[in-house]
Amino acid sequence: GQQVMQIPQYQHVQEGEDFTTYCNSSTTLSNIQWYKQRPGGHPVFLIQLVKSGEVKKQKRLTFQFGEAKKNSSLHITATQTTDVGTYFCPYNQGGKLIFGQGTELSVKP
């Protein structure tokens, strides 16, 4: 069945370094979303990608959806301590929004 793997599971960076997390699917995705969960908080929607090759930016965050709609990435430029948290890329599976383990980002000041 459809499966989306997110890597890495953990990432530790120095403040100011860039960070990227990747989601790779075995099958074509209809869309993919990105959420951020701060420590002790709840997931918060960041963005949804629908179109092949789509690139969207939100300040220091850049989201991409692959041409084949099988992979997606989130890139953060010059990380800040406020970027700490777990980033998820849930995907639509028969109307269900399936989350995985996410990528936990820690930022050392």
Place this chain on the structure above:
Amino acid sequence: DSGVTQTPKHLITATGQRVTLRCSPRSGDLSVYWYQQSLDQGLQFLIQYYNGEERAKGNILERFSAQQFPDLHSELNLSSLELGDSALYFCASSLLGQGSGELFFGEGSRLTVL
């Protein structure tokens, strides 16, 4: 504030007991989702309701049940509790229930089973 309200925020109970978690969706949202988050399992989809009807089911145990009422609030019932049921239970809501579109999450209900 997402507009989704979950009660209780914290719950401590014993093995074998039964608890009910409640969720009030954002005003106007018709769909409610329940997720379980534990340290080693990530965010696991349990069940989804749309306008009172069950829409999709995930890896929800038979000891767990849920429903969505006519006023669109939802309850998740967990029975014969085991230690492994200790987790954070999130409710989320969305306008529609087709797996696309933003989900708004509540603050969660933290269940501890002793």
